Amino acid sequence: MTNTKRPREPFAPWDRRTLPGLFDVDETAERVGHYKWVETKLFEALGGWVATVPELDVKLRLGTHCYHHAWHADLFDKRLPELREMKTDRLTVPANDQLVAFFDAMTEPEDATMTIEKLVGVYRVLIPYKIAAYTYHRNATSEITDMPTVRILDFILQDEFNDWREGEMLIQSMIETEEEIDRAMNHQLKLEKLMLAAGGVAGPGSIGDPYVEMPEEN
Amino acid sequence: MRKIFPAEELARDARFIRQTNEQRLSDPRGPRVAGGNASEQLAKLTPGLPNGPDRARALMHGIFVGEIQALEGAGRTCWDFEVGEDVPFALKLDMARQCWDESRHCEISVALAEHMGTELGEFAENGLLYEASCNPDPVLRLTGVNRALEGLAIDVFNTMKEFGNLAGDPVLEFCEDWMLADEVTHVKMGSDWLRRLTENDKERLEKALEFQKVVDRLFSFNGFRGEDDDSPIQLTRRFRELAGFTDDEIDEIADMSREAKAEAPS
Amino acid sequence: MPQVSVTPESFEMVFYDAAVIGEVVAEVAERLGVEEEITLEIDEKSPLGRSKVVSHDPIELWVDGGALENTQRPRQFGKARSRDTIGRLLIRILDRRSGRFDDAPPDDELELTQIAAWDVHCVGRLARLGIGGQQKRRLYQFRNRHGFTDLADAAFNQLWESSELSWSEIERISQGCRTP
Numbered sequence: 001m002t003n004t005k006r007p008r009e010p011f012a013p014w015d016r017r018t019l020p021g022l023f024d025v026d027e028t029a030e031r032v033g034h035y036k037w038v039e040t041k042l043f044e045a046l047g048g049w050v051a052t053v054p055e056l057d058v059k060l061r062l063g064t065h066c067y068h069h070a071w072h073a074d075l076f077d078k079r080l081p082e083l084r085e086m087k088t089d090r091l092t093v094p095a096n097d098q099l100v101a102f103f104d105a106m107t108e109p110e111d112a113t114m115t116i117e118k119l120v121g122v123y124r125v126l127i128p129y130k131i132a133a134y135t136y137h138r139n140a141t142s143e144i145t146d147m148p149t150v151r152i153l154d155f156i157l158q159d160e161f162n163d164w165r166e167g168e169m170l171i172q173s174m175i176e177t178e179e180e181i182d183r184a185m186n187h188q189l190k191l192e193k194l195m196l197a198a199g200g201v202a203g204p205g206s207i208g209d210p211y212v213e214m215p216e217e218n
Numbered sequence: 219m220r221k222i223f224p225a226e227e228l229a230r231d232a233r234f235i236r237q238t239n240e241q242r243l244s245d246p247r248g249p250r251v252a253g254g255n256a257s258e259q260l261a262k263l264t265p266g267l268p269n270g271p272d273r274a275r276a277l278m279h280g281i282f283v284g285e286i287q288a289l290e291g292a293g294r295t296c297w298d299f300e301v302g303e304d305v306p307f308a309l310k311l312d313m314a315r316q317c318w319d320e321s322r323h324c325e326i327s328v329a330l331a332e333h334m335g336t337e338l339g340e341f342a343e344n345g346l347l348y349e350a351s352c353n354p355d356p357v358l359r360l361t362g363v364n365r366a367l368e369g370l371a372i373d374v375f376n377t378m379k380e381f382g383n384l385a386g387d388p389v390l391e392f393c394e395d396w397m398l399a400d401e402v403t404h405v406k407m408g409s410d411w412l413r414r415l416t417e418n419d420k421e422r423l424e425k426a427l428e429f430q431k432v433v434d435r436l437f438s439f440n441g442f443r444g445e446d447d448d449s450p451i452q453l454t455r456r457f458r459e460l461a462g463f464t465d466d467e468i469d470e471i472a473d474m475s476r477e478a479k480a481e482a483p484s
Numbered sequence: 485m486p487q488v489s490v491t492p493e494s495f496e497m498v499f500y501d502a503a504v505i506g507e508v509v510a511e512v513a514e515r516l517g518v519e520e521e522i523t524l525e526i527d528e529k530s531p532l533g534r535s536k537v538v539s540h541d542p543i544e545l546w547v548d549g550g551a552l553e554n555t556q557r558p559r560q561f562g563k564a565r566s567r568d569t570i571g572r573l574l575i576r577i578l579d580r581r582s583g584r585f586d587d588a589p590p591d592d593e594l595e596l597t598q599i600a601a602w603d604v605h606c607v608g609r610l611a612r613l614g615i616g617g618q619q620k621r622r623l624y625q626f627r628n629r630h631g632f633t634d635l636a637d638a639a640f641n642q643l644w645e646s647s648e649l650s651w652s653e654i655e656r657i658s659q660g661c662r663t664p
Contacts, residue, residue, distance in 0.1 A: 040301065043314050048219050048297025050317065051290035051348075054229035056324075056338075063289045063321030066296060070314030077307065089302060110219040112229040235556040245558060246497045247531045247549075268596060269533065271628040275621065276555075335620030341555045385628050386663060 021142025022208075028146060029083035031137060033091025034202045035130075036076035038099075040092070042126065043069035045107045053115045058170055065167075068159045075152045082148060095203030102126075102194040109187075116174055117187045123167025124184070125191040126201075131160050133206040140208065221298045222352060225345040228290060233339030234283070242344055263377055263450050265385035274381055274390075275334045276341055281374065282327035283343045288371075289320035291351025291363055298356075305356045309415075312407045319400045326393050333389050350433050357415050361426040364408025366433035369458060369471075371401045373443050376454040402461045409462025434471055441479025445472045485510045487521040497528045498549050498559045505552065508563055512570045515613055516578065518543070524570075526552065535569050537591060540580055545573050568607070568616035575606045584650035600629040601643055601658035608644035619644065631663025 011017070023031065046066040053059050080088040094100050106121035138153040175181055200206025230236070263277065264270055295313040299305045331338065347367055353359040375398040382390030416423035437443070443451040453475065458468050488506040495502075509524055523544045530548035538544040551569045554562030579585045579602075588594075594602070604622050611617040623640055630636040639661035643654065 040307075040310075044296045044310070045219070047293035047295070047314060047317055048223075050293035051223045052219070052227075052229050054231045056231065059229075059286070059289070060321045060324050063293060063317040063324075066293060067314045067318030070296075070311050073307075074311050107219050112227075237558060241558070245531075247529060247559075265628045266596075268599075271625045272533065272621075275624065332620070333624070335618060335622070335624040339556065342558055385632070387627070387632050389632070 017143040019142060019144055021146055022140040023137070023146070025083055028141065028149060029080060029085045029091055031202050032076050032079050032083060032149065033085070033088075033093060034095045035134070036073050036080070036088070036092050037094050038126075038130065038201045039069045039073035039076060041103050041107075042122070043067070043073060045103075046122070048107070049118050052110050052112060053118065054112050055115055055174070058115055058119070058174075061166055061170060065163050068163055072156045072159065075156065079149060079152060095201065095206075096198055098194065098198035099201070099203070102191060102198050105194055106191055116171065116180060116184050119167055119171045119174070120184045120187050121191055123164055123171060124188050125195060127160055127164045127167065129195055129201050129206070131157065131164065133201045134160065136207040137202075219297070222354060223290075223294055225349045225352060228287070228345060228348060230343070233337075234343050235339065237342035237344050239344065239346060261448055261450065262452070263381055265381060270381075271334075271385075274378065275331075275336045277374070277378065278327065278330055278334055279336050279341045281371075281378070282324065282331055282338070284347050284367075284371070285320055285323040285327050287345065287348035287351070288363070288367070289317055289324060291348055291359075292316040292320055294351060295356065295359060298354075305415075309356070309360075309411055312411070316404055316407070319404065323397055323400065326397060330390060330393055346436065350436075353429065355422075355425075357412065357422055357426050358429045360408050361412050361430045362433040364404050365412065365463075366430045366437070368401050368404040368408065369434075369461070369463070370437050370443065370451075372398065372405060372457045372461065373451050373454050375401060376457060377451045380452075398457065402457050405458070405461035405463075431470075431474070434474060435478070438475050438478040441475040441477070443471075444475035444479065446476075446479075449475070486513045486519050488513070488524065489521070490524050490526065492526065492528065495526075495528050495549075498553070498561075500526070500528070500549070500552065500561045504561060505566065508566050509570050512567050512615055513574060515615060516571070516574050518574055518578070522574075531558070533569075535573055537573055537577055540577050543574075543577060545570070547573075564616070568610070568618070571610045571613075571615045572603065572606050575610060576602070579606075579651075582648075584648065586651075588651035597629045597658055597662060598655070600626050601639075601654050604640055604643040605646065605649055605654055609647065611644075630658065630661050633661070633663060635661045636663070 043066050046062045046069065050059055050062050050066070053062065077088050077092075080091060085091050094103075106126060109117040109121070134153050134157055138150055138157065141149060143150055171184065175184060228236075261267060263273055265274075267273065292313045295305075296310055296317065299310075301307045301310060328338065350362045350367060351359060353362060375394045379391050379394035379398060382388070382392075382394060412423070412426055416426065441449070443449060443453055445453045445455075453468070453472055455468055459465075488509045490502040490506050490509075493502050505524070505526070509522055513519075513522060520543060523542070525538070525544070525546045526549055527547070528549040531550040531553065532548045533551045533553075535545070535547040535551045538546050547569060552561060552566040554560045554565065556562075576591075580588070589598075604626050607616060607618070607622050611619065622644070623637070626640045626643075627636055630639065639657045642657055643649070646653075649657075
């Protein structure tokens with residue numbers, strides 16, 4: 001017979017979640033708004049590119065990934081009112097002008113011969129930066145007070161890893177000459193510099209700051 | 219990347235050969251429709267016809283390239299319009315969902331083409347479907363694509379599903395049934411957005427419905443899609459009702475097909 | 485090379501060249517060992533793909549213009565498709581002349597199942613000679629007439645791979661796998 005009166009701890013011994021997190025409600029809403037802006041711009045671009053790429057497998061992957069990122073944008077959009085932002089458009093903004101410049105450069109390639117550039121921008125630059133920012137947010141926020149965001153980010157990160165892998169494999173399958181390696185690297189270099197200026201998909205501090213102040217000498 | 223991408227520039231590999239509308243319509247033997255040709259007395263597409271399996275193969279290839287163009291069209295609607303200024307955020311989410319669905323339809327169609335012994339690019343591609351996706355007004359674009367063309371897709375998929383059933387082909391019947399479910403969703407999206415975006419704009423509603431008629435008419439060669447027993451593609455009332463069409467609207471499409479059939483050269 | 489006469493001599497609705505068509509027919513005939521004169525009549529008005537043997541001796545063939553058409557480029561002549569169409573007609577004539585098909589019904593009395601089964605046997609042999617092919621297309625047609633079953637697929641393989649079946653053998657294989 002189970003003893004229903006025997007007391008148990010509210011947190012099981014293996015549940016080591018702690019209360020504090022690095023972001024308060026307003027900061028979380030601001031970051032989530034930036035994420036939504038990024039996901040929206042990304043799914044729009046992937047949709048637009050479908051008609052411009054001749055490679056059938058790439059065309060179909062872009063169509064599929066387009067929806068993944070639209071779904072992410074929708075999840076972030078639905079989270080915003082729960083973070084006290086009823087007018088979700090107000091926070092659906094880029095982190096800074098440099099990030100806008102990054103997206104302008106990333107979405108510039110249109111010609112049918114530029115599939116490598118299109119894929120490199122998304123899968124070698126943007127998605128790795130998104131994975132970094134989302135992982136930082138997921139690990140740094142409170143797993144108790146902000147669990148809804150953590151849960152959303154877990155779903156999204158699963159998509160991001162899968163899509164990144166597919167995109168990277170498409171790139172590898174398309175690069176057949178040294179000249180194509182140069183094209184891929186040059187485009188990546190250009191976009192990396194723009195992303196550096198932006199400070200990441202949520203602006204400076206997208207993945208926190210690992211440096212410490214030097215203590216004064218004795 | 220530009221806004222509004224021209225149909226002539228749709229990117230394809232070397233297997234695909236584009237036939238222009240001028241070439242198609244100037245064929246003195248009559249344009250190709252429903253896997254057959256307008257010049258023959260087109261009977262309802264069934265496996266019992268001597269050329270039934272070959273017509274189904276050709277139609278399947280037409281469905282495949284149509285799915286590619288539908289994917290491209292939905293993708294362009296994600297890109298061509300600005301959230302807030304032109305369209306609501308939720309409309310774009312629907313279009314992104316449609317992109318995923320159409321990508322899957324392409325995959326299904328490729329598998330079905332293989333199943334039916336058709337090679338990709340075996341038949342000429344016509345860009346008419348994507349051209350309807352280039353309308354600069356998002357309401358007209360959605361009405362033309364999601365109500366007229368996806369509506370036609372409902373009829374085509376249902377016909378192919380029945381073909382599979384009659385032929386005892388479980389693969390074709392199974393796949394068409396799944397695609398049919400998605401198409402009903404797409405047409406319903408079109409019906410819902412048309413209603414919501416024109417709630418206070420009767421003039422725009424009328425323009426959109428007129429555009430739908432133009433597209434429906436374009437795809438009614440010789441009345442090949444209709445309710446008569448001998449119509450090659452059967453107009454599907456039940457699924458169109460599920461997708462938000464009124465009885466009057468379905469009657470109108472049936473009438474249009476009958477008129478086109480009567481006007482067709484004998 | 486056998487002599488080939490093509491009618492009409494010039495085309496108005498399609499972009500065909502009678503001389504080129506004659507060359508393709510002669511090439512196929514030569515590969516099949518047919519040395520006598522061949523007459524080919526083309527109905528250029530029809531984009532359909534019908535074809536028939538009008539006479540076995542002398543050889544007279546009739547085809548819809550569509551049976552020689554390039555499916556990727558409407559109104560243009562398609563060499564591969566033409567080889568397939570002409571090859572099937574000529575190999576049927578050779579079958580009829582072989583004595584193995586004396587009990588076969590006339591062409592216009594054949595049922596769809598019989599046509600499909602004989603076609604598979606014809607096209608399989610042509611493919612081995614490097615003329616035509618499209619094995620999966622033929623399999624789909626055969627399945628439509630005989631059923632989408634393992635039994636039908638096995639019968640298809642037997643028809644495709646056999647070298648010289650008689651009409652009664654083709655009939656037996658076809659009847660043995662039909663879905664009721």
